[in-house]
Amino acid sequence: MGALGGQIAAVTGGTHGVGRAIAEAYEREGATVVVNGDAPAKAAVEGLLDQTANEHGALDIVVLSAGEVTDGDPIASLTDDDWQRILDLHLNHIFWGIRRALHHMIPRGRGRIVVVSTVEGKLPRPGASAYAAAKHGVNGLVKSVAREVGTQGIAVNALLAGSTEESHALSKLGRRNTTNEVAKVAVLLASPSVTSITGCMFPVDGGTMPY
């Protein structure tokens, strides 16, 4: 039996890219995995988690991984609509997912939430300030929620990976990170046996971030 044998997982953005790599890694480790595509809409996020719990009787692991990098415009010309759209995709989506996941996890006293974020959670991104603001916001959200539910058997972590040419250029390894490398860490963060990692911004970035 794999590290996630018998676990029920839902993965937003699990049909492509890093979300898909994580979903496949979870299945290899023995989990039952339900995925959807990009899901910035609240109803889609909540629907996936409710459907997974209803169909399989539990929700042990939630991975929130929707959204490609969104550049937008420089802040001086960024519209309210773009600001809102980018925050919905990269921050509100995480809030909706965590809130709904906790509704399923708190009564059972167990759960693992893995937020797939990027190095812009700790780095600036000129020309994409809404995106960087959202990703920084994810870190604050994750760290605070981890403390809210830390004694209830629920771990909440973010995984920060490089995803753009600009961030890859900062890598100390001189190469891109692979989706498989991110997926291996996502398995560790979802493992029911690992209890001491929560509120962690786990880097998979080739040393891109300064802290």
Added chain:
Amino acid sequence: MRQLEGRVAVVTAGSRGVGRAIVKAFLDEGASVVLNGRSEAKGQQALDELGAGAAARFVAADVTRREECERLLDQAIAAYGRIDILVNNAGGAADNAPVAEMSDHCLRVALDWCLWSTFWCTRRALNDMIPRGWGRVINISSLEGKCGKPITSSYVAAKHAVNGLTKSCAEEVGEVGITVNALCPGAMDTDIMREVGVQIADARGISYDQFLDVFRAEAATQEVTDTADVAAVAVLLASDAGSGITGSLISVDGGTAPY
């Protein structure tokens, strides 16, 4: 296939505590491991309890001395042909006091034990790793490598320095296939913690469990850190799948550190 099949690892202070948990996890994943400690008796006991046969060896060495660090690494190479993974786990402090009253000796002990040992072992290991273009250096730092703590300043300073060494070294060797990372565990209920903790608790007029409660209170989990979780992250970093992670200071502390 096991994740560390065929790899050779050196773990300083590997007889007991978190070092021992890492040694066991590495052996379970197929590595050959040289574990180090100061006491031949405790090392032999560890080997007996691990029951790993030829896959594990103990080398007695005091890593606060350069020549002993270098001898440890050289003996590992002599035994298994090379070093793929170095875990700088040894570290500690003694004679803690508020800075206003702290002795020179207190700072020197912490720097020798945490920082110089890490530097000496890493330098020697890198000279074996660089020509082969593959390596993993895993420094067991601490929550105190990220946070201050009163009456612990020598250890805090030494662990912050380990983190700085980690990040700089990672930049130097990243493109030759070597990763350098630090793990920052919270307080762990290990043998050494029981020895040191009981003394501190006695001095404060509290029980050992009340002493641990001070650490628990800072964590999101309200628990101390499980050594097996630190070992699980060490396995990930040491494995092929860990090749994309370098220069990182990874907290395994039940959600204690602020970053």
